[in-house]
Amino acid sequence: MAMLEIKDIEVYYGMIQAIKGISFEVNEGEVIALIGANGAGKTTILHTVTGLLSPKRGTVWFEGKDITKVPAHKIVSLGMAHVPEGRRVFAELSVYENLKMGAYTRKDKAEVDETLAMVYKRFPRLEERKNQLAGTLSGGEQQMLAMGRALMSHPKIILMDEPSMGLSPILVNQIFDIIEEVSKSGTTVLLVEQNAKKALSIADRAYVLETGKIVLDGDAKALMDDDSIKKAYLGE
């Protein structure tokens, strides 16, 4: 059984259909990439999975449980964390307070402190700046904070929306190294990216989206060699 299963979802913004019947699955331990151009519906899919949007048709299953109707604020305690597009850190809160927010639903203080130490170890930059307001961080630091905040919930699966957006190539490499580390430490990853080359380089499998539909899917390495993908997304 797949860890996360999306079954034939259709999502609308008012009268406009953004997702036109999409199904895919994520197995435990995998890194799955959803790639596609702007407006293909990648972010909409993630928002539907974590309950920020509800689909008109179709269902979302997590660990064998139908979570389609579960409200967004109850998703994180199931073990699913979402790093939203544009980072969306709480600019008026300090780095430390942002990280504590990530553990909002966790009760055991000792365990939370343990996770915090782990996050600081993975992102030493965040520890250096723990008392600084998140709004004053650079883009790359904010991305690290958004990822650290998500890790604070100790998730089984982490959904990442465009983690490379607006970052310099060196930072993009750093962020992708961290995603690989997170995956190696046992967290399943669902990654949404416009940077198809980078995404495919770390993913096990990938789904290619075009205007609300999956047009291609398969092994990430195989997709990298696919001529149509090369032409449309890899710029070769």
Next chain:
Amino acid sequence: MSFISYLINGISLGSVYAIIALGYTMVYGIAKMLNFAHGDVIMIGAYVVMASVSGAGLPPFAALLVSIVFCTVLGIVIESVAYRPLLNAASSLAVLITAIGVSYLLQNVALLIFGANTISFASIVPVPALVLAGGALTVTGEAIVTIACCIVIMVALTLFIKKSKAGQAMLAVSEDKGAAQLMGINVNGTIALTFAIGSALAAVAGVLLCSAYPTLTPYTGAMPGIKAFVAAVFGGIGSIPGALIGGILLGVIEIFGKAYISSQMADAIVFGVLIVILLVKPAGILGKNIQEKV
């Protein structure tokens, strides 16, 4: 001496405005809506105290607690029945107009129950007046209690928001509702809590206001409500220290206006100041200029 006496009166009146303004500013900060019925919750709170004291014969402090509980529940009911269904409505005007509707509803319910006659409200403040400078300066017990209440409330609220989990959740919701939900914060619950706190403070403000100005009608809350709204905008809407600064300044301006310029013109001066402030500093004294993200 009269200058100091006016100043103390101004700070005392301003403290009431500040306590009311907190309700406006917290609700605006979190739900991004203007709750124009907030002033009328003050009036309801004062009537509940009056009814508990003279009707049910409760001691003043118990009556205040009854009023706080009543207004807290009222605030939560107003939010969940009238505002929540509209918070995601296409137009933010819908909820604004509903708030005006709720304001008239509360006034008319009070009119129906208590009648239109002005009721004299016996002060429930047990503190005696303080006579200073050999009798030249008298500070009323109401003024002392009002200023003390304002300080206690400000400190308590600041600590609550900074230190408690629920307070941090409020900050998160006020910044980004979607991201707050992803952290596991129940946004509707947080908004309801904000209304509850604002309304409980309104009950306190109502009692303080009516103890200092001992009359009560169904329209008692309307004018202080509008002025506290001005104070909130004045200080920077959404900002808690802003509500304090705005409230105190407004109270002092009003009392000085009454004392030195004209008692008929005092309200015109207060609203005139608002216009000037908004022309010079559109976001208010402590307000943030909200920048659109690109």
